[in-house]
Amino acid sequence: MSIQTMALVGTGVMGMGIAQIAAQAGVNVLLFDARDGAAHTGKEKLKQTLDKLQAKGKLTEDDVKATLERLVVLDKLEQIKDADLVVEAIIENLEIKQTLFKQIEAVISPEAILVSNTSSLSVTALATACQHQGRVAGFHFFNPVPLMKIVEVIAGLVTDEHVIEELLDFAKRIGHLGVRTKDTPGFIVNHTGRAYSTEGLKILGEGVTTVSEIDRILRDGAGFRMGPLELFDLTALDVSHPVMESIYNQFYQEPRYRPHPLTRQMLTAGRVGRKVGHGFYQYVDGKKIDEAPLQSVPNITIFDKVWVATDLEQDADILKQYLNAQGIELDSAEDPANDSLCIVATYGEDATTTALRLGLNPEHVVAIDMITDFNRHRTLMPSLATSRHYKDQAHAIFAKDGTGVSVIAESVGFVAQRTLAMVINLACDIAQQQIATASDIDQAVKLGLGYPFGPLSWGDHLGAERILLILERMSAITLDPRYRPSPWLQRRAHLNLSLLHTA
Template sequence: MTSRNFSIETIGIVGTGAMGRGIAQIAALAGLTVRLYDTNPAAIGAARDYLAETFAKLTAKGKLDQARSLAALANVSGAQVIGDLADCDLVVEAIVEKLDVKQALFRELETVVSGRCVLASNTSSLSITAIAAGCTNPSRVAGYHFFNPVPLMKVVEVIDGLRSDPAIGDALMELARRMGHTPVRAKDMPGFIVNHAGRGMNTEGLRVAGEGVASFADIDRIMREQAGFRLGPFELLDLTALDVSHPVMESIYHQFYEEPRFTPSPITGTRLAGGLIGRKTGEGFYRYEDGKQQVPAEAPAPTELPHSVWVSKRYPKAHKAVVQLIAKAGVKLDEGATPAADSLIIVTPFGHDATTAAVDEALDATRVVAIDALFPLAAAQRRTLMTTPATSRAARDTAHALFAADGVPVTVIRDSTGFVAQRVVATIVNIGCDIAQKQIATPEDIDLAVTLGLGYPRGPLALGDALGAKTILTILRNIFSVLGDPRYRPSPWLARRAQLGLSLTQRDAADTQTETQQ
């Protein structure tokens, strides 16, 4: 079986929920014959009615012409019994995320379909190899993981199990393109690419909140407005809903045999138990009234500026950026080798907390405030300040007034290794590097999957390049030096490329040269 002569024209879909309907929609519009099967016969009719209504709406909006709409709907029919899928070239299951249920279905399908039919699972977190293990012919089983809503989320993960015929994956890649989606290829590992890479934002955001560093809303504001993400971790968790996301967090953690990078948070477990699931129930990390997120207002910034400011020179580029803001605010710069007795003290740590930064330079911690300089300060949409446990209210408030003087909002957080944005972004980059190191997917597919599947401004490897691999490595090593937590150990992919001055998107040169010669 090869992808050159293996054609998929008739597709069976088992499970007619949101995912099954979405896959049916793009397949029918691509001209494939679609057969819908569900153990609940009424669900099949409901799914076809939904598709008819969807095609009609798209036609009314001018996004789909009438002829194509009618043709697409005509491509869809119901399978009253599973035997009606006998002539399918491909069957995609989109049923409950339970391994034994999926294995039983695939065993049954093998008794129905032809020997050339491909069996694909839309699982988001279960092992393709394990699903195929109960099959007589596991070589025809692969993963075909779409994202919800399928018509709008234009990426699909094609997953090769240990026994999958590579030609099966090739054919599914080709089919994805025909259906207007962008395919990415992954090995069979927990979370594949997108759910694996997504651990960085969610688990680290929860970690920050769990340490009492900042509120859910403040963490989201920082990740949106300072780091440039479309959604913060808690907005994202409310959107996906905890009844979906928390079990995935637990599943990936256990499948990686309690890898510290993926440790779930008791915050989500408790909130799930309490029914604070997210948008769909009207209350999660935020309340929702008429579907609108209710966000607590920020207090106005203080207005009293400091008399003079001394800035650490530990990081020269950050020092220069802070000094420019001080000059813009018209505040006196203390240029002494050590701070004057009445000067506000500003430090710019990368990975360290404000306490460690103060102690390392023998500074008066009562006057120390740290500012996050990972992202450009002058063009910032938001700035983040951090205090030591000893920082006085006066020092905190005058620093807040200083860095908000040009109208940019400022968030003040409690002491934290790596602030908020530094540690979350560094974790995202580090996990992306680990996916590349383990050869789960190519660097290109990792970044492509994450940008399309998670909506990040850049993929994790490109993000690391943009901020500087050496900077990300410094942040992680400094966090690790303070906390000793193995979740922050740098990936070898990151460490080696940072030391050699290579792009994080670059594969090993010898491998690239071998591919070119072939």
């Protein structure tokens, strides 16, 4: 079967984005929306978008005309009867979607494919509303559809294989990468994204540091496009919190996906994010107005000797080169002198645990996170007992070259380590469960969430052994099962294989 005509039911932002890329690719698109006038409004807004693209030279006049001619607004649902593919893009509510699927199946041909753009609902459950369940699949796009070149192709428990193959081919035809995934909560992208969002909330809830510092460390240091808390403000908690709760409950309270009470409180209070002017930050005309500046650097010009201990030799080289370049005298003895500042580059631990493990005086110890880009941003973590003298010394030393420094309270795994480890570990677990192939997980998350690497490639870049060390230590200290390492990660780290390696 070759898809020549697509019907789009639900002409909101997502629906019209799907309609746009299909029509631009030469597909005839039937537009229907149960809301009076909504389909006409959707087409008119799309015309304005296409006109702007033409004005910028990205489309020709003929391109715009041809695309608009392929978009046909319908008055009644029954008029979709000749569609080869029907895409549902309405409200994320299982019962409402099931009712619509029954209505659609009553008018389309037995051979037509019926898909949902659902981001979190079970495709298998949606299909139960239909007599021909084998033709039902998920076809999940990301907003904005024309720019996010990825679509998850979700097979329900009884979806026919030819339907998945047809959708993968269709995705390619309309300029998107289709990635096959099993019908599990959150599929690939939203499933993996739980690690980033929930760990950011857990760090905030533990009082490790402020909203601004969490976002700054993960954005400027780790390389994420946005911090998790500013991302919540963008997506809005009235959308993201119910998804967190849904995925957590669908996985029968799996600790990896545990939401935080704070976002439920914020949702109750109506502080859902940028669109209402207040979330984790405040906004005026959509612009953030209260992100805190970098922490003030102590005014220190005379420094004590610095003794360095690291878990990885490569970190010792980086730190000693930096300290030498800044004119800081090193304490090179096997054990630190009584008046030396002790800088420890540790993984997975808090500063107290590292000090005790190495037999150091906790009053002199400041830990540094070396998992982030050392030349972009640095995170320091004193122990609970570290004196102000040594805290200020460390802060001043690592800010000497003008690089931003965040000083946080004690935490297992700092901020970036634990967040990156959770993202990578969850992707490993998704691969272990065979929800999708390792390469599809990597591509889907990179394109769907805008990460600088796919999560498995990121693990390879940082080193699987280092990620495993972080998780093992956090698990041992906290006894929290959310940090247990995936078997996929453990085996590949022990065998020195890529996290993308498959048998």
